[in-house]
Amino acid sequence: MTFPKDTTTYSIGDQITVNGMPLKIEGFLARSSPHVMAKWFRGRLGEPMVETKLENALILGKAQEGYFITIRMVPAGVGTNGTLTVSNLKAAYDSRDVTKTALSRLLDRLPAGSKIGTVMMSADGGKLSKYYALSNNHGEEVNRNHILDLMRDEGMSLQFQAATEEERLASRTLKILKNGKTLFFRGKKKEAVAVIGRTSEGPTIVQVNVISEEEIKK
Structure with a gap:
């Protein structure tokens, strides 16, 4: 997954497994607001997409070829602090x-x-x-x-x-x-x-x- 040019990314652990589900988690900081970032991710991932609001967090979810992508974003000043988690559904099933x-x-x-x-x-x-x-x-x-x-x-x-x-x-x-x-x-x-x-x-x-x-x- 690529990010907008004004985004700084960092890895959260090399390999993570939660209750048998392999996860790849990447954190990111962006100068753009969560609203702008959400629009960018929608354009990249396409529809259908699950969208949820939890307190001040905006969460997007998308199933894609044996994986499930979850993007969680919260405001950070005028920008965004977020995480992108890729769940390997096929590996968990296997x-x-x-x-x-x-x-x-x-x-x-x-x-x-x-x-x-x-x-x-x-x-x-x-x-x-x-x-x-x-x-x-x-x-x-x-x-x-x-x-x-x-x-x-x-x-x-x-x-x-x-x-x-x-x-x-x-x-x-x-x-x-x-x-x-x-x-x-x-x-x-x-x-x-x-x-x-x-x-x-x-x-x-x-x-x-x-x-x-x-x-x-x-």
């Missing part, structure tokens, strides 16, 4: 069995009844990152023990644990969490952070982010 198997293996290692909301993997700057968020009705200690076992199986040990203030937990999630725990792990060429807390409705939320410095296979 790898659906592999994705399902990997998800089942992860669930088998978590407390019974756990539900995984998001699994995101990215490769950038020679590092691999894996993030996942889950919820269940077990207590914080049960979840902590499962995460300890999970990290141990991945070659990492607990370095230290800290109480997490409610405000910090809330900044990491979409739901307000009661005071919880943050666990820090480290292993050979990898490290991880796990945040465990409870929502005001009762369920426990666990978020894990693992970063590996192992070389990425091309």
Whole structure:
């Protein structure tokens, strides 16, 4: 996808996969307004196109030959700050069995009844990152023990644990969490952070982010 001449673009991660969907995300800053940029994209991508407004953001969507293109734009002064995301629908469909198997293996290692909301993997700057968020009705200690076992199986040990203030937990999630725990792990060429807390409705939320410095296979 090309951009107008007055636009500056930048890559957001080399490779990103969210819930089995490969994504290519590119950020852009333009001197033109979102209205002008939207007109330009409509001319480039053609019809039919989905158009949505969410608060101050203008979002355009277009299906195109096994891909789905999403353009999100917000005003930035007199210009535009935006992202262009290309979702590889065909690749996600072709790898659906592999994705399902990997998800089942992860669930088998978590407390019974756990539900995984998001699994995101990215490769950038020679590092691999894996993030996942889950919820269940077990207590914080049960979840902590499962995460300890999970990290141990991945070659990492607990370095230290800290109480997490409610405000910090809330900044990491979409739901307000009661005071919880943050666990820090480290292993050979990898490290991880796990945040465990409870929502005001009762369920426990666990978020894990693992970063590996192992070389990425091309």
